[in-house]
Amino acid sequence: MQTIQHWINGTATEGDAGRFGDVTNPATGKVTSRVALASAATTQEAIAAAAAAFPAWRDTSLARRVQVLFSFRELLNARKGELAAIITAEHGKVLEDAFGEIARGQEVVEFACGIPHLIKGGYTENASTKVDVHSIRQPLGVSAIISPFNFPAMVPMWFFPVAIAAGNTIVLKPSEKDPTAANWLAALWKEAGLPDGVFNVVHGDKESVDALLDSPDVASVSFVGSTPIAKYVYERGTATGKRVQALGGAKNHMLVLPDADLDLAADAAVNAGFGAAGERCMAISAVVAVEAIADELVAKIAERTRTLRIGDGTRGCDMGPLVTAAHRDKVAGYIDAGEDAGATLVLDGRNPSPDAEGDGFFLNPTLFDHVTPDMTIYQDEIFGPVLSVVRVDGFDEGIELVNANPYGNGTAIFTNDGGAARRFENEVTVGMIGINVPIPVPMAYYSFGGWKNSLFGDTHAYGTEGVHFFTRGKVVTTRWQDPSHGGLNLGFPTNA
Numbered sequence: 001m002q003t004i005q006h007w008i009n010g011t012a013t014e015g016d017a018g019r020f021g022d023v024t025n026p027a028t029g030k031v032t033s034r035v036a037l038a039s040a041a042t043t044q045e046a047i048a049a050a051a052a053a054f055p056a057w058r059d060t061s062l063a064r065r066v067q068v069l070f071s072f073r074e075l076l077n078a079r080k081g082e083l084a085a086i087i088t089a090e091h092g093k094v095l096e097d098a099f100g101e102i103a104r105g106q107e108v109v110e111f112a113c114g115i116p117h118l119i120k121g122g123y124t125e126n127a128s129t130k131v132d133v134h135s136i137r138q139p140l141g142v143s144a145i146i147s148p149f150n151f152p153a154m155v156p157m158w159f160f161p162v163a164i165a166a167g168n169t170i171v172l173k174p175s176e177k178d179p180t181a182a183n184w185l186a187a188l189w190k191e192a193g194l195p196d197g198v199f200n201v202v203h204g205d206k207e208s209v210d211a212l213l214d215s216p217d218v219a220s221v222s223f224v225g226s227t228p229i230a231k232y233v234y235e236r237g238t239a240t241g242k243r244v245q246a247l248g249g250a251k252n253h254m255l256v257l258p259d260a261d262l263d264l265a266a267d268a269a270v271n272a273g274f275g276a277a278g279e280r281c282m283a284i285s286a287v288v289a290v291e292a293i294a295d296e297l298v299a300k301i302a303e304r305t306r307t308l309r310i311g312d313g314t315r316g317c318d319m320g321p322l323v324t325a326a327h328r329d330k331v332a333g334y335i336d337a338g339e340d341a342g343a344t345l346v347l348d349g350r351n352p353s354p355d356a357e358g359d360g361f362f363l364n365p366t367l368f369d370h371v372t373p374d375m376t377i378y379q380d381e382i383f384g385p386v387l388s389v390v391r392v393d394g395f396d397e398g399i400e401l402v403n404a405n406p407y408g409n410g411t412a413i414f415t416n417d418g419g420a421a422r423r424f425e426n427e428v429t430v431g432m433i434g435i436n437v438p439i440p441v442p443m444a445y446y447s448f449g450g451w452k453n454s455l456f457g458d459t460h461a462y463g464t465e466g467v468h469f470f471t472r473g474k475v476v477t478t479r480w481q482d483p484s485h486g487g488l489n490l491g492f493p494t495n496a
C-alpha cells in the first residue's frame with residue numbers, strides 16, 4: 001500500500017515516526033493508502049528546513065517572489081483537475097465542489113500576486129523640520145499552518161500564498177484524513193520555482209501540532225478546525241509568544257422573514273445546508289423561520305431536498321459521503337437525539353441508498369422542523385447534512401437567537417426589506433453576513449473570519465488582515481544632517 005510521506009526541504013520523506021494513519025475513500029469505504037504521522041523530531045526537521053530557508057527567501061526580491069507566485073497560479077489553474085480528483089477521492093465531496101474550493105483558494109494566490117502593492121509602506125517628508133518618516137513591513141519567519149479535513153486545498157491556500165509572498169517560510173500540517181492534496185501543492189511549488197525549504201509539509205496529529213506550538217523557531221500559527229482545538233492552539237501557541245490566528249467551528253443561522261422570496265430562500269437553504277454533506281464551516285445548519293411563513297418554507301425545502309442525488313462524488317451526484325465512518329455514525333446519532341428530543345423529523349437521512357460501489361459513509365439529507373434552542377441538534381455543530389428549522393415570532397426574536405449563539409462565523413438574512421437587512425447587518429454579532437446570500441465567504445481582497453467561539457486571536461485570514469498577520473511593521477525616522485544642524489536639546493522630541 002502506498003505511504004503518503006512528509007515533504008521536507010523539497011523532498012518526500014517518511015521521517016522516523018513508525019506511526020501511520022489510514023486514508024480512506026469515503027465513497028467506497030476502502031482504505032486507499034496510509035499516511036506517515038510525524039514525531040516531534042520529524043516535525044522539528046521540517047521547522048529547521050523552513051528556518052534555514054528563511055534568510056534567503058526573505059531577501060529574495062519582490063519581483064522574483066512574485067514571478068514564482070504567478071508560475072504557481074498558472075500551474076494550479078492548468079492542472080486543477082488532478083487536485084480536484086485527489087480531494088474527491090479522500091474527502092468525498094463531489095467533483096464540482098472540489099473545483100469550487102480550488103477556485104476560492106486560487107483567488108488568494110491571485111491576490112497575493114499583488115504583494116508589492118500590499119506590502120509597500122508610507123513615506124512622510126519633513127515630518128519634523130528636515131526629518132523624514134517611513135514605514136516598512138517585514139516577514140515574521142517560519143509560519144505554521146494547521147488545517148482541517150473539510151477543505152484540504154482551500155484552507156491552506158487561505159494562508160500560504162500571502163505568507164510566502166510576504167517572505168515567510170512554511171510548515172503545513174494538514175488533516176491526516178485527506179493528506180495528499182498538501183503534497184500535490186508542495187510539488188507544484190517546486191515546479192513553480194520556489195526554493196527548497198520554503199514550503200514544507202508534515203503529516204500528523206497532536207504530536208506534530210504540539211511540536212509546532214512549542215518550537216521557539218516557529219513565529220506564527222494559522223489554525224483552522226474545531227472550536228476546542230482552536231482554543232487549545234491559541235492558548236498554547238501564544239504562551240510561547242507566537243502570533244496566532246485560530247479559526248474554530250460554527251453554527252450558522254439563516255433568518256427568513258415573511259417578505260422574503262421563499263423559493264430563493266428554499267434553494268439557498270438546501271444548497272448551503274447539504275452542499276459538501278454539510279461539512280462546511282459556512283454551512284447553514286439552522287434555518288430561523290418566522291412563524292407566518294414557516295410551514296410554506298419547510299414544504300419548499302423538503303420538496304427540493306427530495307430531488308437530490310446522493311452518491312460517489314465522481315458520478316455527477318449532488319451530495320457525497322461523510323468523511324469517515326465514525327463521523328457518519330456521530331451525525332446519525334444526532335438524528336436519533338433530535339427525534340428523541342421531540343423535533344419533527346420531516347426527512348430522515350438514516351437509510352440512504354447512494355449511487356456508489358462498496359460500503360461508503362453515506363447519509364441522506366435530513367430535515368428537522370420545530371427545533372428548539374435546548375436541543376443538542378440546535379446547540380452542537382453537527383457538521384453533517386442535518387438542517388434544523390427553528391420557528392420564531394418575528395425579526396427581533398430571530399436576531400436575539402443569532403446573537404445568543406456562542407458561535408459567530410457566518411449568518412444570512414432573506415428578506416426584501418432593506419431596513420430589516422440593514423438592522424440585521426448592524427446588530428448581529430457574527431463576522432460574515434449574507435443578505436439573500438447563504439454562504440457569504442468574503443472575496444480574497446476582504447478577509448475571512450468569525451466572531452466569538454469561531455475565532456481566537458484578532459486577525460482574520462487573507463485580504464489585508466492576512467498581509468498584516470504575516471508581516472511586522474517598522475517605522476523609521478530619519479535625519480540627514482545639513483549645515484544648519486547642531487546644538488544640545490534634552491527635551492522629548494516634538495514636531496517642531
Ligand code: NAD
Pocket residue numbers: 146147148149150151155173174175176204205206209210224225226227229230247248249250280281381383409450454
Ligand atoms: P479538528 O479540530 O479535528 O482538526 C483540525 C486540525 O487539528 C487537524 O490538522 C488535526 O490533525 C488537528 N488536531 C486534531 N486534534 C488535535 C489535538 N487534540 N491537538 C492538536 N491538534 C489536533 O477539525 P476537523 O474535524 O478536521 O475540521 C472540522 C472543523 O473545522 C469544524 O468544526 C469546522 O467548523 C471547522 N472549520 C472552521 C473553519 C473556519 O473558517 N472557521 C473552516 C473550516 C473548518
